[in-house]
Amino acid sequence: MTEDYARFQYVVKQKTGLDLTLYKEKQMKRRLQNFYERYQFQSFMEFFEEGLSRDDKLLHQFLDRVTINVSEFYRNKERWLEFEREIVPILKEQHLPLSIWSAACSTGEEPYTLSMVFHKQLQANDYHIFATDLDPTVLEAAKVGQYSERSLRSLHEREKQFGFHERNRVFEVKGQFKQPITFERHNLLQDRYPDYVDLIVCRNVLIYMTDIAKQQIITQFSATLKPGGFLFVGSTEQLFSPEKYGLENYKSFIYRKKTSQ
Numbered sequence: 001m002t003e004d005y006a007r008f009q010y011v012v013k014q015k016t017g018l019d020l021t022l023y024k025e026k027q028m029k030r031r032l033q034n035f036y037e038r039y040q041f042q043s044f045m046e047f048f049e050e051g052l053s054r055d056d057k058l059l060h061q062f063l064d065r066v067t068i069n070v071s072e073f074y075r076n077k078e079r080w081l082e083f084e085r086e087i088v089p090i091l092k093e094q095h096l097p098l099s100i101w102s103a104a105c106s107t108g109e110e111p112y113t114l115s116m117v118f119h120k121q122l123q124a125n126d127y128h129i130f131a132t133d134l135d136p137t138v139l140e141a142a143k144v145g146q147y148s149e150r151s152l153r154s155l156h157e158r159e160k161q162f163g164f165h166e167r168n169r170v171f172e173v174k175g176q177f178k179q180p181i182t183f184e185r186h187n188l189l190q191d192r193y194p195d196y197v198d199l200i201v202c203r204n205v206l207i208y209m210t211d212i213a214k215q216q217i218i219t220q221f222s223a224t225l226k227p228g229g230f231l232f233v234g235s236t237e238q239l240f241s242p243e244k245y246g247l248e249n250y251k252s253f254i255y256r257k258k259t260s261q
């Protein structure tokens with residue numbers, strides 16, 4: 001690792017609390033370098049000293065860049081359909097209300113997808129979704145719940161009508177799907193995890209992290225899950241040796257916490 005980037009990691013952690021050492025280095029460096037070169041900076045430390053430490057707007061853009069917050073409704077739809085068919089009926093038989101955590105939820109498409117999926121099979125009071133992300137800006141957008149057509153591109157017309165009110169090509173999530181969700185800031189690499197949840201959905205964020213960071217997160221997810229609870233990860237985020245964490249591979253990209261260890 002270059003000394004320039006190592007110093008940059010240190011000063012960014014001091015200023016923002018964000019620990020870049022836990023994200024895959026090659027990818028992150030490339031992404032940030034493209035970003036600072038657009039602003040004519042020559043090195044990471046120049047970018048910090050002349051840019052980030054002086055200009056709050058640039059600091060925000062930088063954080064957005066680090067956190068990569070693209071999302072969409074029913075992302076990888078096949079997986080969601082399988083989840084709806086095979087996992088929700090099992091969860092329904094557990095003690096209600098269900099406690100669901102959408103971790104690294106970005107602008108809200110994922111927790112709202114969950115809300116729509118559970119609404120079809122349960123009463124509104126029978127589940128609560130705790131939706132969290134590191135980035136306060138995406139959480140503000142998530143709370144508003146308004147989306148362009150692009151975020152809904154995997155949905156059929158009747159699914160759009162089921163989930164949204166549309167006005168001038170802006171799609172707003174209906175109130176009944178917002179009501180079971182609480183949005184809150186949470187850093188997976190730093191903050192305390194919730195207790196005792198039935199389902200954790202954490203998709204398309206582990207892929208950006210180092211193996212050590214991933215292991216820490218999966219260990220904590222497993223401790224957070226009730227026995228028999230499920231962990232649903234992204235379609236490129238298969239766990240190696242899930243049994244190390246007391247989890248079993250239940251379906252592709254869906255793991256279940258063992259009831260006895």
Ligand SMILES: C[S@@+](CC[C@H](N)C(=O)[O-])C[C@H]1O[C@@H](n2cnc3c(N)ncnc32)[C@H](O)[C@@H]1O
Pocket residue numbers: 067068069070071072075103104105106107109110132133134135138186187188189202203204205234
């Ligand atoms: C690509 S989005 C994934 C959104 C959604 N889960 C999905 O699959 O469509 C990645 C999200 O992870 C969040 N993130 C990155 N590092 C994080 C951390 N340490 N703790 C919590 N969230 C984090 C980012 O802010 C971003 O919103």
